[in-house]
Amino acid sequence: MFSPKPIGHVRSPYTNTSEVPRGLGIQQRAEGILEILPEFEPGLTDIEGFSHLFVLWVFDRSAAGFNLISKAPHDGRGRGVFASHSPRRPNPIGLTVVELLRRDGRKLHVRGLDMLDGTPILDIKPYQSSIPQEKLRSGWVAEAEEKPEAGSKKG
Amino acid sequence: MFSPKPIGHVRSPYTNTSEVPRGLGIQQRAEGILEILPEFEPGLTDIEGFSHLFVLWVFDRSAAGFNLISKAPHDGRGRGVFASHSPRRPNPIGLTVVELLRRDGRKLHVRGLDMLDGTPILDIKPYQSSIPQEKLRSGWVAEAEEKPEAGSKKG
Numbered sequence: 001m002f003s004p005k006p007i008g009h010v011r012s013p014y015t016n017t018s019e020v021p022r023g024l025g026i027q028q029r030a031e032g033i034l035e036i037l038p039e040f041e042p043g044l045t046d047i048e049g050f051s052h053l054f055v056l057w058v059f060d061r062s063a064a065g066f067n068l069i070s071k072a073p074h075d076g077r078g079r080g081v082f083a084s085h086s087p088r089r090p091n092p093i094g095l096t097v098v099e100l101l102r103r104d105g106r107k108l109h110v111r112g113l114d115m116l117d118g119t120p121i122l123d124i125k126p127y128q129s130s131i132p133q134e135k136l137r138s139g140w141v142a143e144a145e146e147k148p149e150a151g152s153k154k155g
Numbered sequence: 156m157f158s159p160k161p162i163g164h165v166r167s168p169y170t171n172t173s174e175v176p177r178g179l180g181i182q183q184r185a186e187g188i189l190e191i192l193p194e195f196e197p198g199l200t201d202i203e204g205f206s207h208l209f210v211l212w213v214f215d216r217s218a219a220g221f222n223l224i225s226k227a228p229h230d231g232r233g234r235g236v237f238a239s240h241s242p243r244r245p246n247p248i249g250l251t252v253v254e255l256l257r258r259d260g261r262k263l264h265v266r267g268l269d270m271l272d273g274t275p276i277l278d279i280k281p282y283q284s285s286i287p288q289e290k291l292r293s294g295w296v297a298e299a300e301e302k303p304e305a306g307s308k309k310g
Contacts, residue, residue, distance in 0.1 A: 001158070001159045001160070001161075001213060001215075001275070002159060002213065002246065002247055003156070003158075004156045004157060004159065004246050005156070005245065005246065006156075007237075007245050007246070036237075040223065040237075040245060042223040042224055042235060043223040043224070043235045043236040043237045043238075043245075044235045044237055044238070045223075045224060045233065045234060045235030045238060046234050046235055046238040046294060046295050047235055047237055047238040047294070048294070049238070049292060049293070049294020049295055049298075050238065050292060050293060050294045051286075051290065051291055051292035051293075052286050052290075052291060053237075054250060056211070056246070056248060056250070058156060058157065060156075068195065068197040068198040068200075069197055069198070069200060078200065079200060079201050080197060080198045080199050080200030080201055080202055081198040082162075082191075082195075082198045082199055082202055082208075082278070082279040082280065082281075083198075083199065083200060083201040083202040083204070083205065083281055084280075084281070085280060085281070089278060090160060090162050090195060090198075090278070091157065091159050091160065091162070091211070091277045091278050092157055093211060093248075093277060093278055095209060095211070095250070095280055097286065120156070122246045122248060123237070123244060123245070123246050123248055124237040125237065125239075125240060125250055126237075126238055126239070126240070126293065126294065127286065127291070128291075128293050129288075129291070129293075130285035130286050130287070130288055130291065131206075131207050131252065131282065131285050132285070132288075133284075133285055133287075135206065135207075136206055136207060136282070136283075136284070136285065137204060137205060137206035138204070138205060138206075138281065138283050138284075139201060139202070139203070139204020139205045139281065140201050140204055143204075
């Protein structure tokens with residue numbers, strides 16, 4: 001395996017998990033900065049050409065350990081951790097797709113953050129292609145979205 | 156930070172990097188299995204409902220270390236590691252979107268593998284939504300695809 005090290009940190013408007021909009025089908029709109037450490041700046045070469053990026057990051061503010069089953073907020077039923085984006089995972093890695101607004105040196109201005117301020121970034125990769133929407137099935141998330149009385153607020 | 160540990164391993168037809176189809180815009184079609192370790196099987200609860208999954212894994216067969224700039228095979232120009240899917244990254248984590256064909260206990264039969272047989276899996280997350288194709292820009296990859304004489308073979 002390997003020893004994870006931050007390549008930079010997230011500058012986000014959120015300082016507490018409770019501030020991050022949650023709920024099924026929510027669209028994250030928060031803007032902020034992916035601030036890359038000076039020694040990694042050459043790795044950003046040519047990144048301006050991509051409209052969207054994958055960001056891999058560490059759930060560094062979650063309690064240690066993991067839950068293989070956790071209750072979905074909208075119905076209280078247990079879901080497997082690998083069928084959810086719960087933070088308490090065997091490897092506490094988060095994945096967020098952000099829109100790249102502009103690059104300013106080693107600062108990437110982005111939209112769509114759901115991370116807390118100061119979150120360590122592990123990796124950034126270009127988002128190149130999408131699965132066509134008509135080929136996607138979203139399991140329990142789609143079922144829950146079809147029952148708005150049980151679902152959470154949408155943004 | 157944290158100590159990465161495998162939650163399972165990839166069963167893939169590829170045993171050597173040279174066998175994995177490469178090139179711009181290539182569509183991975185290889186089928187195989189994500190074999191989750193017995194102790195993590197409860198974490199797969201309800202995963203059958205999703206058509207596509209994100210798989211996070213370790214580039215365990217790449218030489219240690221990283222290159223912030225590496226040459227793209229199609230034109231020999233240097234690209235930043237964060238604007239590419241090069242294996243030699245500061246944190247050697249791979250990300251692949253696969254189609255879930257079926258679940259058989261702790262074995263997930265999937266299509267779209269680009270990992271080698273035995274690759275350690277770090278995490279699986281449901282793929283829930285796509286960026287509409289018309290909103291995506293793919294930078295140097297798109298430019299290279301527009302010059303077929305310089306591009307690689309497509310699958």
